[in-house]
Amino acid sequence: MMRILLALSLALVCLPTHTSARMIRIVYVEPAGETFTATEQAAARAGMQGAIDFWQALAPSPVPLLIASERTITATGDIFDTFEWSRAYFAGPPDLTIFVIDSSHPLMRDYLAQSQTALGLIWALRGAGDDFAATLAHELGHVVYGLPHVYDEVGIMGLDPTWAYQHQWIGCASLASLGRPCRIVWLPVVRG
Ligand SMILES: [Zn+2]
Numbered sequence: 001m002m003r004i005l006l007a008l009s010l011a012l013v014c015l016p017t018h019t020s021a022r023m024i025r026i027v028y029v030e031p032a033g034e035t036f037t038a039t040e041q042a043a044a045r046a047g048m049q050g051a052i053d054f055w056q057a058l059a060p061s062p063v064p065l066l067i068a069s070e071r072t073i074t075a076t077g078d079i080f081d082t083f084e085w086s087r088a089y090f091a092g093p094p095d096l097t098i099f100v101i102d103s104s105h106p107l108m109r110d111y112l113a114q115s116q117t118a119l120g121l122i123w124a125l126r127g128a129g130d131d132f133a134a135t136l137a138h139e140l141g142h143v144v145y146g147l148p149h150v151y152d153e154v155g156i157m158g159l160d161p162t163w164a165y166q167h168q169w170i171g172c173a174s175l176a177s178l179g180r181p182c183r184i185v186w187l188p189v190v191r192g
Pocket of ligand 1: 142
């Protein structure tokens with residue numbers, strides 16, 4: 001009897017906790033004079049899926065994220081001034097709204113992306129290859145997992161998110177914030 005009880009309690013402890021999926025709305029944004037082509041949108045979507053897969057594979061308790069809808073809009077005026085134009089498309093938490101801006105501006109207020117965690121919002125400039133996916137993975141770290149920046153280690157929330165994305169590495173400080181401290185210790189290399 002005791003064995004059965006023990007087995008049952010172990011089974012209960014080992015059951016995965018249910019986390020409901022958060023839906024993602026993608027809004028492809030064409031500033032005046034720019035065309036967000038189907039090929040560019042497909043590349044942006046692939047980058048977004050890469051960012052989703054990053055957390056799904058590596059987070060200790062992954063939050064399921066599903067791309068639920070996609071639309072294209074044209075924004076007018078100075079789109080980097082107030083972001084007022086984006087207000088009409090906010091989904092509101094728990095859903096996420098990701099504005100992917102097709103702009104020849106190299107940066108958006110000095111950044112590749114920015115986010116507002118409480119509103120479930122991300123604005124990101126369309127970029128090429130892994131940089132875009134890494135940038136989105138970083139922003140998902142803020143918005144979905146509530147992680148802060150970590151300025152003193154290489155990781156998705158810290159130094160060199162592109163490297164961290166390419167090497168599928170969250171970073172020890174962020175992992176510790178998510179409840180799984182690193183078990184490995186990086187020793188300094190001594191060269192004699
Ligand atoms: Zn950040």
